[in-house]
Amino acid sequence: MKLKQTIIAASLAAAAATTAGTAQAQVSDGVIKIGVMNDMSSLYADIAGPGSVIAARMAIEDFGAAKKGMKVEVLSADHQNKPDVGSQIANQWYDVDKVDAIFDVPTSSVALAVNEITKKKGKAFLVSGAATSDLTGKACSPNTIHWTYDTWMLANGTGSAIVKTGGDSWFFLTADYAFGHALERDTEAVVLKGNGKVLGKVRHPLNAQDFSSFLLQAQASKAKIVGLANAGGDTTNSIKQAAEFGIVKGGQSLAGMLVFISDIHGLGLNTAQGLIFTETFYWDLNDQTRDWTKRFVAQSKGKYPTMVQAGVYSSVMHYLKAVEAAKTDDGTKVINQMKAMPTDDVLFGKGSIRKDGRKIHPAYLVEVKKPAESKGPYDYYKVRATIPADQAFRPEKDGGCNL
Amino acid sequence: MTEIFGVPTQALFGQLLIGLINGSFYALLSLGLAVIFGLLNIINFTHGAQYMMGAFVAYLLASKAGVGYWWALAVVPVVVGATGIVIERLMLAKLYKLDHLYGLLLTFGLALIIQGLFRNEYGTSGLPYAMPSELSGGRNLGFMFLPNYRAWVIVASLAICIGTWFVIERTKLGSYLRAATENPALVQAFGINVPRMITLTYGFGVALAALAGVMAAPIYQVSPQMGADLIIVVFAVVVIGGMGSILGSILTGFGLGVIEGLTKVFYPEASNTVIFVIMAIVLMIKPAGLFGAQK
Numbered sequence: 001m002k003l004k005q006t007i008i009a010a011s012l013a014a015a016a017a018t019t020a021g022t023a024q025a026q027v028s029d030g031v032i033k034i035g036v037m038n039d040m041s042s043l044y045a046d047i048a049g050p051g052s053v054i055a056a057r058m059a060i061e062d063f064g065a066a067k068k069g070m071k072v073e074v075l076s077a078d079h080q081n082k083p084d085v086g087s088q089i090a091n092q093w094y095d096v097d098k099v100d101a102i103f104d105v106p107t108s109s110v111a112l113a114v115n116e117i118t119k120k121k122g123k124a125f126l127v128s129g130a131a132t133s134d135l136t137g138k139a140c141s142p143n144t145i146h147w148t149y150d151t152w153m154l155a156n157g158t159g160s161a162i163v164k165t166g167g168d169s170w171f172f173l174t175a176d177y178a179f180g181h182a183l184e185r186d187t188e189a190v191v192l193k194g195n196g197k198v199l200g201k202v203r204h205p206l207n208a209q210d211f212s213s214f215l216l217q218a219q220a221s222k223a224k225i226v227g228l229a230n231a232g233g234d235t236t237n238s239i240k241q242a243a244e245f246g247i248v249k250g251g252q253s254l255a256g257m258l259v260f261i262s263d264i265h266g267l268g269l270n271t272a273q274g275l276i277f278t279e280t281f282y283w284d285l286n287d288q289t290r291d292w293t294k295r296f297v298a299q300s301k302g303k304y305p306t307m308v309q310a311g312v313y314s315s316v317m318h319y320l321k322a323v324e325a326a327k328t329d330d331g332t333k334v335i336n337q338m339k340a341m342p343t344d345d346v347l348f349g350k351g352s353i354r355k356d357g358r359k360i361h362p363a364y365l366v367e368v369k370k371p372a373e374s375k376g377p378y379d380y381y382k383v384r385a386t387i388p389a390d391q392a393f394r395p396e397k398d399g400g401c402n403l
Numbered sequence: 404m405t406e407i408f409g410v411p412t413q414a415l416f417g418q419l420l421i422g423l424i425n426g427s428f429y430a431l432l433s434l435g436l437a438v439i440f441g442l443l444n445i446i447n448f449t450h451g452a453q454y455m456m457g458a459f460v461a462y463l464l465a466s467k468a469g470v471g472y473w474w475a476l477a478v479v480p481v482v483v484g485a486t487g488i489v490i491e492r493l494m495l496a497k498l499y500k501l502d503h504l505y506g507l508l509l510t511f512g513l514a515l516i517i518q519g520l521f522r523n524e525y526g527t528s529g530l531p532y533a534m535p536s537e538l539s540g541g542r543n544l545g546f547m548f549l550p551n552y553r554a555w556v557i558v559a560s561l562a563i564c565i566g567t568w569f570v571i572e573r574t575k576l577g578s579y580l581r582a583a584t585e586n587p588a589l590v591q592a593f594g595i596n597v598p599r600m601i602t603l604t605y606g607f608g609v610a611l612a613a614l615a616g617v618m619a620a621p622i623y624q625v626s627p628q629m630g631a632d633l634i635i636v637v638f639a640v641v642v643i644g645g646m647g648s649i650l651g652s653i654l655t656g657f658g659l660g661v662i663e664g665l666t667k668v669f670y671p672e673a674s675n676t677v678i679f680v681i682m683a684i685v686l687m688i689k690p691a692g693l694f695g696a697q698k
Contacts, residue, residue: 212424213422213664268531
């Protein structure tokens, strides 16, 4: 009896869900639907997560969509850092929910999968969270723009700064998936180019808790620099445990290849001070970024924006401008329009998008402040150098993109 | 330098020691699970969340009330254990007569709710917890640098494991507990308050998880999903050791820590799957686990 009731209830619910789906599909033509897909619940959730959705909504508001009579809807989903889950969401969004463009998508393996699906379906994909430089290299697509940063830029910014100051022997701790491999490859190239050498590398599973074993191997290698080709919780745990195992006291230095402001907040300045890495956005750059951040923080329970979330804002803004100019939401046409127009927003300033889909803007080499130097909440960085837009990213001819 | 499969023996000693340290967390957590399963027949999926709560309560005590690590070691297990007692009284107590599956589903659901609440409040990047100053630093053992804190983790968890095993297997109180699992009606007839004993046992199991959480706080980031990642491995440990076997879970915890540590040297890519491979093999050869009794 109970089972029967459950089955009836389940089929009613399923029927209701289907009708809701068709109702949405009918109005889809009059609506621009954007989907923010990222990690909402695991190690990258503070880097992208709900904050990216807030940023997307802010962009729609600042663009003035409502005043211009444009209807823009935001959907969001959690891909759990799994390419199969991400692919399924992308298919569902494009085919059933009539989503026009997907934004953010951290975790390179997932982004590469969504990249393929978007190309096949002729939609638009604006990557902020994922890092692999393959998105504008051998996997480049006429339907994808890589917005905020990439592994080449990180390697070039952080790697060459370290090699120049004498860090010429490296040992890599690499997250064992597409992103880690790309970051390690791009950094290794920079090290070798600067006449440095790589003494060894170890690949750890994504979302590992304990790094002591890997750190011990790094210690035994006697390399001057321990390069962390990982991100999020993996990076913070590596840094924390490296301090514990006396890596830095023993004369080796850590190079966090991809570090976000949320990681520094999680580590605390005591542990993180002195770290050097590259970012393309910092909230405290100028009055505009500070004002924007104030509005963001009011909605994010006090969490300050990462460069990924800032990138989502900037990419949604430019996407909407392009839709307005091209008078269509056809994926391929909008992407072409985006490449044709110069970019300009309060967070990244003026910039442009190359033919291979690479968005170009300056990058900042930052150093984490000492606890005594920090004056207020999230006052964490000193900007040591600004890498101009035309030098921050991989030259178009070196990427191997055939667009 | 002598080498084994291309790895210097000195480095190997270091890795064995690291394995033991990680194993002590596995042992502490699987011990709590084994106690709860052995005496209550509940598969406590909330264990990981309770471990996480332990770390968080320690963090909150330190940041809001200025209570340090040593006090946290004493206070946190009591606080989190008390929440366990509430859960047992209000919810688990109604499930004892039903199939294992109900307890598993309830505790699994609770774990998701607790983790979701903490994630909503604190995000996922984790929070810092300072190492107690008495245990910071470390010593050079010749073959490796051993942080003092890690040495303390091994010693403390060994002591707790042995103590728990002793109480349950070698004391009068333990014999009551074991008798109450075998035949609650008979033990009750002797004038022992069995329901209260069961409640306290669950509270104790939860307190063990919380204690492990406090010990983990200074080395791992205090984050809402820290338990979710660990609990699956710990369940594998319990299954390999034999569900409900106290000694089995302790020995397997340490043993698997060492095996996992060695995998990190010889083939790091497989380090998060090796335990499950072992579990599959053990289940094929000895379905009741290495130390479990065939029923």
